[in-house]
Amino acid sequence: MLLITDRSDESRDVARGLALLGHCAVVALDGQGKGQGERAVAQPRIVVSDVDLGERRSVEAIREALTRHRRKDMPYLCLLRDMTARSTIQARAIGATEILPAGAAPSVLVKTISQLLQEGEDADPARGTQAFTRAHLATAAVSLADMLQSASSGKAIPLAAVEASVDAIDQAAGAADIGDWLQVVWSYDDLTYQHCMLVAGLAASFAHRLGFGEDDRRLVTRAAVLHDIGKARIPLDILHKPGALDEAEQAVMRSHPVVGHQMLVAQGGIRPEVLAAVRSHHEYLDGTGYPDGLRGHEISDIVRMITICDIYAALIERRSYKLPLLPDQAYDLLVLMGAKLDADLVRAFGDVVLKPAQAA
Ligand SMILES: [Fe+2]
Ligand SMILES: [Fe+2]
Numbered sequence: 001m002l003l004i005t006d007r008s009d010e011s012r013d014v015a016r017g018l019a020l021l022g023h024c025a026v027v028a029l030d031g032q033g034k035g036q037g038e039r040a041v042a043q044p045r046i047v048v049s050d051v052d053l054g055e056r057r058s059v060e061a062i063r064e065a066l067t068r069h070r071r072k073d074m075p076y077l078c079l080l081r082d083m084t085a086r087s088t089i090q091a092r093a094i095g096a097t098e099i100l101p102a103g104a105a106p107s108v109l110v111k112t113i114s115q116l117l118q119e120g121e122d123a124d125p126a127r128g129t130q131a132f133t134r135a136h137l138a139t140a141a142v143s144l145a146d147m148l149q150s151a152s153s154g155k156a157i158p159l160a161a162v163e164a165s166v167d168a169i170d171q172a173a174g175a176a177d178i179g180d181w182l183q184v185v186w187s188y189d190d191l192t193y194q195h196c197m198l199v200a201g202l203a204a205s206f207a208h209r210l211g212f213g214e215d216d217r218r219l220v221t222r223a224a225v226l227h228d229i230g231k232a233r234i235p236l237d238i239l240h241k242p243g244a245l246d247e248a249e250q251a252v253m254r255s256h257p258v259v260g261h262q263m264l265v266a267q268g269g270i271r272p273e274v275l276a277a278v279r280s281h282h283e284y285l286d287g288t289g290y291p292d293g294l295r296g297h298e299i300s301d302i303v304r305m306i307t308i309c310d311i312y313a314a315l316i317e318r319r320s321y322k323l324p325l326l327p328d329q330a331y332d333l334l335v336l337m338g339a340k341l342d343a344d345l346v347r348a349f350g351d352v353v354l355k356p357a358q359a360a
Pocket of ligand 2: 199228310
């Protein structure tokens with residue numbers, strides 16, 4: 001994505017919304033972050049502008065920026081600060097494919113952009129699956145943002161948003177192979193979304209691969225979406241600390257399964273299988289996990305699946321302080337964990353992450 005703006009500060013929310021859909025570079029006509037856009041926008045897939053078209057200088061500046069950065073046929077969404085006929089005509093005159101008011105809700109923005117991208121990519125069959133995945137991921141990301149924000153501000157978890165993301169992830173996982181999925185997930189900058197979506201995508205694919213019916217697939221995906229909800233209450237300096245945590249910080253971090261479990265129990269209406277996954281996804285079959293030191297038969301299949309997806313996701317995730325492992329390296333480590341994990345499920349998981357091409 002490329003955002004062209006003449007008010008960098010106020011456009012920050014727009015940029016954040018765009019980042020949900022992929023890497024977002026910014027060309028600041030007001031001079032802030034100068035040069036940043038020039039380097040970062042080798043190949044944007046869409047241009048969005050938040051510029052005052054009532055100003056002749058701005059119109060000239062945006063024309064110039066569009067000439068430089070917009071390829072032929074690339075969609076261009078123009079955000080207008082007033083929706084008068086004059087501004088609308090001006091927007092069309094500089095080539096806008098679509099127009100929205102600058103104050104449009106983030107969900108409207110994300111939906112419009114997904115549609116524009118989808119239209120562009122439908123014409124290119126090689127990118128069709130990815131566009132489909134991306135559109136579902138955008139839906140999931142908006143719902144997840146809603147969920148995480150409510151959780152961190154102490155409000156009830158919006159269960160409708162959780163269901164919307166479960167739907168989207170289940171459908172995308174059914175249609176795409178995990179390679180497509182990963183490629184799209186990596187383009188999200190926010191690590192919390194990234195982890196949630198990665199674990200949920202892996203779990204949904206795992207459930208598809210095991211031949212689960214729709215209800216069970218959704219149950220597994222829902223458990224994965226919610227598994228780390230307790231992290232929404234962990235202070236950000238601990239959650240995002242680069243490098244190792246000290247003992248006290250580790251204790252706080254390790255409280256997230258119990259915190260998440262308590263949040264969902266207090267709210268009510270969550271199935272026991274999901275509650276178990278939230279509380280017990282760091283348990284190991286040999287009794288060495290936390291918080292309850294459960295053993296083998298005390299840990300359900302769904303929890304065992306989420307644990308496998310969670311560990312694998314952490315190993316392949318990109319962090320500033322560690323290199324991500326390649327799929328087969330990460331999978332080898334799962335195998336090396338031996339009696340901690342369910343060997344049959346680990347074997348089946350190999351089909352999800354190592355042989356996606358044979359899936360469909
Ligand atoms: Fe966790
Ligand atoms: Fe996790």
